[in-house]
Amino acid sequence: MTLPTRITVVALSETFDLAANMAEVADPRVHLVRPSEVEDPSLVTCALAWLPADDAFDAYPNMRMVSSIAAGVDSLIACPSLRDDIVVTRIRDEEQARMMAGFAAWHVVHHHRQMGTYINNQATQTWDRSFRADMASNVTVGVLGFGLMGRHTARALATMGYKVIGASRSGGEPEPEVELLSGDGAIAETAARSDILINLLPLTAQTRDILNAELFSTMPKGAVLVQLGRGEQLIEEDLLAALDSGQLSAASLDVFRLEPLPKDSPIWTHPKVVITPHKASDTTRSEVLRQLADNYEALVQGLTPPGAVNRGAGY
DSSP: OOOSSOEEEEEEOSSSOHHHHTTTOOOTTEEEEOGGGOSOGGGOOEEEESSOOTTTTTTOTTOOEEEESSSOOHHHHTOTTOOTTSEEEOOOOHHHHHHHHHHHHHHHHHHHTTHHHHHHHHHTTOOOOOOOOOOGGGOEEEEEOOSHHHHHHHHHHHHTTOEEEEEESSOOSOOTTEEEEESTTHHHHHHHHOSEEEEOOOOOTTTTTOBSHHHHHHSOTTEEEEEOSOGGGBOHHHHHHHHHHTSEEEEEEOOOSSSSOOTTOTTTTOTTEEEOOSOSOOOOHHHHHHHHHHHHHHHHTTSOOTTBOOTTTTO
16 A cells, blocks of 8 residues: 655754755655755654754654664654654664674674784785684674674674574574573673674663673673674773773774764774774665655554554664
């Protein structure tokens, strides 16, 4: 079933022109406009948003649904003007999840096989074959968060031969060759057993600041952190201290508390850190519009949109 007419969707973002960003793609069911282009705000029932202003939803009394442009929804849920009756949806993209899995696997191999050493040796024309990597089956990789991204990542790493542990608050369906832990102690136990720890948790009240000195102290000496979740989950000072002490041997960071990462941040020049600019995975803009329209169609039919978020859980 399709909508009887095109739905007018207002683009809400305080940080960039979301409508311009989406201008090169189209879905026949969606008419995307800026707030300044809305003639009658009372007729607007759907929004596409990313980091909306605190008062972004005040102008739209009949708003029924807001879609994130990505898998993360923390900035939408935290928006003070988001009313309780507005359904929040997010993007669930299998292609994006596979992209995330490949990105995570690259970092696991980079650290496990010490690829950084070979890159440095190339710069000095040094031929050194003395390092012998342990077999993948002897390396335990923990995956914090076992949603779509986490499940694809764990599956890929298990296929590569690593010993994989997944941590999920709610459990869920088992994954072949993956040990799945659930419940309140799952994150701590996974970290304590992980030679390489990958964070893919959503940002919630429970996961904010969870990557901290206490957690790092429980990890095996010389373990590695691969941080792909949300920047607010990592206490950066604690990470630097753990790296300097040798408790952690390396870290890959794709997300940061402040983005872009400030030029004066010591993270930029730390020799044990690999930095990428929040590019672990992306969905396509056409997929964003397609899923928005599908979710809204389900909503107007009285169904639960497939991308609906449990606002209490935060994902």
